[in-house]
Amino acid sequence: MDMPPRVFIVGAGFGGLFAARHLAGKAVDVVLIDRNNFHTFTPLLYQVATCVLDPSEVAFPIRSIFRRSSNVRFLLGEVTAINSEEGSLVVSTGSGIREETYDYLILAAGSTTTNFNGDDVRKQGFELKTLHDAVLLRNHILRQFERAAWESDLDRREAFTTMAVVGGGPTGVETAGALFELYNHVLAKEYGSSNWLTARVVLIEQQPHILGAYSPKLRTAALAQLESLGVEVLLNNSIAALTADQLQLADGRLIPTRTVVWAAGVSASPVAEMLPVQLAGRNTVPVEPTMRVVGHRRIYAVGDMAYLVDPAGEPYPMFIPVAKQQGVLAAKNILSHSEGRPQRPFIYRDRGLMATIGRRRAVAWIYNRLSLSGYIAWLAWLGLHLVTLMGFRNQLNVLVNWTWNYFTYDRSVRLILEHGPDAKRSTTSDGDSGVV
Numbered sequence: 001m002d003m004p005p006r007v008f009i010v011g012a013g014f015g016g017l018f019a020a021r022h023l024a025g026k027a028v029d030v031v032l033i034d035r036n037n038f039h040t041f042t043p044l045l046y047q048v049a050t051c052v053l054d055p056s057e058v059a060f061p062i063r064s065i066f067r068r069s070s071n072v073r074f075l076l077g078e079v080t081a082i083n084s085e086e087g088s089l090v091v092s093t094g095s096g097i098r099e100e101t102y103d104y105l106i107l108a109a110g111s112t113t114t115n116f117n118g119d120d121v122r123k124q125g126f127e128l129k130t131l132h133d134a135v136l137l138r139n140h141i142l143r144q145f146e147r148a149a150w151e152s153d154l155d156r157r158e159a160f161t162t163m164a165v166v167g168g169g170p171t172g173v174e175t176a177g178a179l180f181e182l183y184n185h186v187l188a189k190e191y192g193s194s195n196w197l198t199a200r201v202v203l204i205e206q207q208p209h210i211l212g213a214y215s216p217k218l219r220t221a222a223l224a225q226l227e228s229l230g231v232e233v234l235l236n237n238s239i240a241a242l243t244a245d246q247l248q249l250a251d252g253r254l255i256p257t258r259t260v261v262w263a264a265g266v267s268a269s270p271v272a273e274m275l276p277v278q279l280a281g282r283n284t285v286p287v288e289p290t291m292r293v294v295g296h297r298r299i300y301a302v303g304d305m306a307y308l309v310d311p312a313g314e315p316y317p318m319f320i321p322v323a324k325q326q327g328v329l330a331a332k333n334i335l336s337h338s339e340g341r342p343q344r345p346f347i348y349r350d351r352g353l354m355a356t357i358g359r360r361r362a363v364a365w366i367y368n369r370l371s372l373s374g375y376i377a378w379l380a381w382l383g384l385h386l387v388t389l390m391g392f393r394n395q396l397n398v399l400v401n402w403t404w405n406y407f408t409y410d411r412s413v414r415l416i417l418e419h420g421p422d423a424k425r426s427t428t429s430d431g432d433s434g435v436v
């Protein structure tokens with residue numbers, strides 16, 4: 001009897017997970033590889049960073065997703081090399097190196113933060129790409145307030161409680177809104193009266209508008225909602241220089257701050273560079289409409305890593321629905337190829353865009369027809385994120401937390417979960433080591 005084809009999937013994010021789910025129970029032997037043993041629901045990472053949700057509520061163990069699928073196995077490890085000629089890949093598992101051979105390979109390793117505007121921002125800034133980043137940022141923010149509470153020098157205190165978010169895309173907008181609310185509704189109650197702490201949140205965007213992918217009407221609505229909340233939005237601006245306690249804008253202005261969140265500029269995962277192909281923009285892997293990597297019959301790339309243009313000639317955006325739909329198509333096309341049937345091209349079913357701006361405010365563009373803003377859009381955002389979050393327990397916990405926060409203005413997850421030096425901070429201009 002023939003052995004079933006071995007399908008290796010690199011990455012258990014949205015693209016890889018949906019590909020594996022489609023292949024579960026089919027006549028293939030699937031190995032799903034990820035460097036984490038959990039799947040991360042990225043849209044709610046900013047809520048972990050701003051103390052709304054616990055990390056375990058936005059992550060789901062991969063093994064439990066496939067516990068009833070005997071043909072899907074999980075391998076915890078980091079893919080470090082691909083030999084496409086031999087059909088093999090190298091995985092570092094922490095306890096050793098494994099070389100595995102595949103019949104089909106799906107690359108779904110996502111993207112990484114890039115374009116840091118230089119080494120200063122890379123060293124001093126905070127990313128928000130992974131669960132670890134979110135926890136690191138949460139620790140840092142809470143620590144700044146603890147330090148500000150005992151700081152008598154007004155300039156230093158201002159730097160502790162001022163936060164800059166760079167990038168006016170959905171992540172930047174949502175993070176800025178949530179930070180402002182954390183400061184002004186929650187922390188102010190506990191630190192404000194005795195220490196006169198005030199917080200300032202600044203959103204910096206290079207373009208003349210925020211939320212570039214949205215219609216001009218929704219961009220304007222989002223800007224108005226952010227500003228009405230209290231966030232300072234600086235358009236047509238960028239970071240020129242950054243030290244541990246101050247940033248300089250391109251227009252020369254100085255902002256005292258010890259917290260810069262970099263939410264601008266991503267490129268494909270370094271896994272893309274492991275293939276002998278000419279990479280496209282943002283280091284993405286060019287694929288045929290079937291999601292097969294150009295020039296490679298048995299390798300597929302999906303999601304943030306893949307470069308494919310839509311009928312208007314624009315690359316598909318780095319969005320979750322794109323990754324999910326491409327992951328499922330790659331899985332279907334592998335089954336078709338292994339059974340000698342023709343493969344199908346990618347047709348994107350675009351259900352729209354949404355971004356929330358603190359409590360009760362959001363913008364949404366549904367099915368490219370209906371534009372919503374304000375409270376209704378916020379309810380739609382809540383509902384969608386709740387139903388797409390993985391795991392009933394997570395959904396229930398998140399619902400309870402959101403309801404609690406809504407009525408009490410409280411944030412339950414205000415824990416600093418590390419000791420010793422703050423990994424991201426270097427020495428400040430007045431010799432403060434940043435160690436708390």
Ligand SMILES: Cc1cc2nc3c(=O)[nH]c(=O)nc-3n(C[C@H](O)[C@H](O)[C@H](O)COP(=O)(O)OP(=O)(O)OC[C@H]3O[C@@H](n4cnc5c(N)ncnc54)[C@H](O)[C@@H]3O)c2cc1C
Pocket residue numbers: 010011012013014015016033034035036039040042043044045046077078079080108109110111128129130170171269271302303304305318319320321323
């Ligand atoms: C903070 C944030 C908020 C976002 N909000 C939204 C939103 O609201 N709506 C939306 O549509 N999109 C949003 N996005 C974008 C969305 O997360 C991505 O488009 C989507 O996750 C892409 O799916 P993917 O499968 O390509 O990659 P990912 O979901 O990023 O998965 C990649 C996986 O590969 C693993 N991996 C990477 N390298 C290796 C390696 N060498 N070896 C083993 N494993 C590896 C990673 O651990 C990860 O699990 C957001 C992104 C971020 C960071």
